Amino acid sequence: MNFKIALPLLLVLAISSPIQAQQKKAKKTKPTMADFRWVNPPTKWQLENTIPKGVSHHTFKSESMSLDVGYYIYLPDAYKKRTQRTFPVVFHLHGGRPGSEAKSFKLATYVDAAIKAGAIQPTIYVFPNGGPMSWYNYPQITNGFGEDVFVNELIPHLKDKYRTREMAIEGFSQGGRGATRIMFRHPHLFTSAAPGGSGYEPEKRIQENGGAENENVVFAPRYNTWDLAEDYAMREDKAGLPILLWCGTSGFNYEFNLKFSDYLTTLGIPHETLMASEVGHSATDNYDKTGTSLMQFHQRYFAQPKTPKR
Numbered sequence: 001m002n003f004k005i006a007l008p009l010l011l012v013l014a015i016s017s018p019i020q021a022q023q024k025k026a027k028k029t030k031p032t033m034a035d036f037r038w039v040n041p042p043t044k045w046q047l048e049n050t051i052p053k054g055v056s057h058h059t060f061k062s063e064s065m066s067l068d069v070g071y072y073i074y075l076p077d078a079y080k081k082r083t084q085r086t087f088p089v090v091f092h093l094h095g096g097r098p099g100s101e102a103k104s105f106k107l108a109t110y111v112d113a114a115i116k117a118g119a120i121q122p123t124i125y126v127f128p129n130g131g132p133m134s135w136y137n138y139p140q141i142t143n144g145f146g147e148d149v150f151v152n153e154l155i156p157h158l159k160d161k162y163r164t165r166e167m168a169i170e171g172f173s174q175g176g177r178g179a180t181r182i183m184f185r186h187p188h189l190f191t192s193a194a195p196g197g198s199g200y201e202p203e204k205r206i207q208e209n210g211g212a213e214n215e216n217v218v219f220a221p222r223y224n225t226w227d228l229a230e231d232y233a234m235r236e237d238k239a240g241l242p243i244l245l246w247c248g249t250s251g252f253n254y255e256f257n258l259k260f261s262d263y264l265t266t267l268g269i270p271h272e273t274l275m276a277s278e279v280g281h282s283a284t285d286n287y288d289k290t291g292t293s294l295m296q297f298h299q300r301y302f303a304q305p306k307t308p309k310r
Helices: 045-048 079-083 105-116 146-162 173-185 200-208 225-233 256-267 284-301
Strands: 002-003 055-062 068-074 087-093 124-128 164-172 194-196 212-214 242-246 273-278
Touching: 002 256, 055 146, 068 105, 068 200, 087 146, 087 173, 087 256, 105 124, 105 284, 124 242, 146 164, 146 173, 164 173, 164 284, 173 194, 173 200, 173 225, 194 284, 200 212, 200 256, 225 256, 242 256, 242 284, 256 273, 273 284
Parallel strands: 002 273, 087 124, 087 164, 164 194, 194 242, 242 273
Antiparallel strands: 055 068, 068 124
């Protein structure tokens, strides 16, 4: 059954555009595979000018690669003040290829504002590195198992290092593709999943061409969102994971997000949609218009913090 979130929601609180008010978009040179690094710490200028409050960069040692892997994490003010409390976690998977943990941490500005406005409870947000093929396992490249590093190494590391409880996943563009594949392959890990602006057209091409995205990039058979959705639909617990597809109506992936939503409905996979009117292919622009609704979607499935007895 396909549910649509009406905008504006009664529960949505008006939050100003913290990123757009502070920054103008600058043209950037598109990174290449040669630019990929598993660790991308902030520069001195970023530390002084663009790192949102509560965000810091960390690394962990990947046992599978014998390499350090970087991630950014947003910890709400309450994390330091309430040292006995555990906190829910949202993983935001970045877009673009190759991967870098530095691509999406600015979204934490919206999270911090939503917490301060009382729109959501204090929540940890994590911005991982998706690997050279952005959330795919790709053995053709050395140390190219981006999905496995995230699922099998980063998530356990965070559970050990931080006071966490329920975990949710979301992502945008390439990160939306990754979030979709990962939620279907590992639904038991998450209380909710929200792929955004996902490239379901190239995923369809991969399905129809034996794993080939193009002549240079070939993935394993059935390792795409469309086939994995079909596999997921065969599970008895297919209704157990709340799913939200979000996208801007002016984004170039919009039409295929509608097609994928129809496909999930045909397969009997329950989900909701959140489409931002006249918004293009931009995670920050989508967050600016519908970010509170997106954040509140995850919150519906997080336990509320307990009020200590007096």
